[in-house]
Amino acid sequence: MQKYIYIYGINPVVESLLNPTMKLNKLYLLSTGKHNDYYLKLAQEHHLEVVFCSTDKMTTLVETNKHQNLVLEICKPENYSLTTLTKKALQSKHPFLLVLDQISDPHNFGAILRTCDLFNVDGVIILDKRQVDINATVAKTSAGAFNYVPVCRINNLTNAIESLKKQGFWIYATSLTTKVQKIGELKYDTPVCLIVGNEGTGISSKLLKHSDFNIYIPTTGHLDSLNVSVATAILIYQIKMLQQ
Structure with a gap:
């Protein structure tokens, strides 16, 4: 490494x-x-x-x-264990963790870290393979946010999700292919874990099955999807506003 x-x-x-x-x-x-x-x-x-x-x-x-x-x-910034990350998050007024399912573009990862810092997301969980890691491009795009957002690298996202559920986190996944609810239709009054997926394939079906809610951002234009870093920013902002 x-x-x-x-x-x-x-x-x-x-x-x-x-x-x-x-x-x-x-x-x-x-x-x-x-x-x-x-x-x-x-x-x-x-x-x-x-x-x-x-x-x-x-x-x-x-x-x-x-x-x-x-x-x-x-x-290279330290890798937080899932235990440490979860313990830290649960000390927040509104615990909020983000899971990235195989994000491959360093510009997207950097932009997501920047959003996480701006809105006080407690940490980001990524795979230790098949996922872009913090590099020069990520650091540049994040505008320094990589210094402040704890990142946990693990080898199995499904196991991590199940561990979070046992500790009181509700799992929200973004999906356009399964039964979904508008992001504004739900309450976010429990510890939140938001999952966003790969730029091309989205969230894996295995992770979708382990989520409690599948949510989407309603749009009115001609295209059917947003860039993953833009979508993540909107989702985080909306959930944070609904928690207030």
Whole structure:
């Protein structure tokens, strides 16, 4: 498993440098960078190794030229156990966990993490395989939210769902192919676990069978589905508003 990941771009890098819980390794700077004094000050506060290099070197490291001449090498965020994640969530006024069923696009995963941070989702549960993990693109798209949203990687989502149900969570899955209810027709006055599915195939039939409710977002346009990160944002916002 990859030990380090690269964070790039001004906002994600600065957010990581200002986060005291981050485990940092190296900061890559352009020797002629305009704001190097500020970045060097932050690096010094962390006793962080600074490497001056070319723009091309940074592009090679992060596999994109959109790094804004600022790259940070960090230790990969810790993996929370399901037990730890659940215990933390149940301390919230409205416990809310999100399960991602094999999301493959790093931009979608990053955008989902950003939404989770903005609306205080207690944690995200993903598979440890067949699912994009936190990488440079995810970190960039999340705008630093990956620093704050606990992620639990497991090898069996069905077992995780059954464990959550035993601890009082009600399971809500998004589906357009089975009997469904509009998201606004339900109450969310118990611990909530929301499942969203893969960009192409949606939620697996096995997980749908283990859910308590299948819900959908009513729309009035010509298309029949939303981008998964957009749909997740709407679902989280709607559920959070109904909990108030």
